[in-house]
Amino acid sequence: MPISMYQASVPAFLSMLKNLTAIIDKAEAFAAEHKIAPEVLINWRLAPDMFPFSRQVQIAADFAKGTTARLAGAEVPSYPDEEKTFAELKARIAKTMKFVEGFSAKDIDGSEGRDITLTIGGQQMHFKGQPYLVHFSLPNFYFHATTAYAILRRCGVEIGKRDFLGEI
């Protein structure tokens, strides 16, 4: 079966969100084992003017949610960014996965030419569906997932590329 807009997006989002959940489990165990307060990891940043771990997870999840909805021409639900614990971050991911799983191939396939408008920093950006997915959503999604991973890796959590990629 030829690759499609659905196949290039939803399964990729769901795998990585699942992997992020498993990575958070390892971070939680690491914090407990080393008697590190969980909020130290949750608030850790790679640089003072970069987002902390919690925000990286929220943004990655939001790219999965927003991209799936926009490609399907559906409303993008807004989730408040209030997570302060590993459990809350995992719940945010689970809620996002449930939302993404609510879309099927027939909702998203054929969205290559769909007009998509985003407002970022007060500025409107206009895309067609395919470049939006290939050049904006996927790079952004993986950017924040990788940065979340890198923060934990930097803090000593025992994770490797296999955790990032999960079961393929």
Add this chain to the structure above:
Amino acid sequence: MPISMYQASVPAFLSMLKNLTAIIDKAEAFAAEHKIAPEVLINWRLAPDMFPFSRQVQIAADFAKGTTARLAGAEVPSYPDEEKTFAELKARIAKTMKFVEGFSAKDIDGSEGRDITLTIGGQQMHFKGQPYLVHFSLPNFYFHATTAYAILRRCGVEIGKRDFLGEI
């Protein structure tokens, strides 16, 4: 036109490799301005057991080269990992882009079900073309591109998400 294996891979690789080149230009200018020896940035690591900047760039480039060739059923050329300067890293990227640009949609479209075998750490991995691209190559490619970016960002190079995404 429906998304295809070519459209989901080659243009994504080429954009990000171009963006990495522009990011390296900024790193080079930053090092000169702050009188930091370029090799300090080139050898910087986010953690002692993570790869340095140079290796992150080499691996990102190799995922672009290897994925493009394998999807097309072509031989994967081996490039030696010898780059020690920003100029050499940019040349490695340019050489990789030229290789990737040598493939057209007709070489890669229809590769969804192609059998792909990789040997990683002495172990053989077997994929079909589509999951290889969606769940292995793209996440790995963006993982190393993001980590390269994060190393420079951590070192103070004035780059932002706009540099990572480039012109869309």
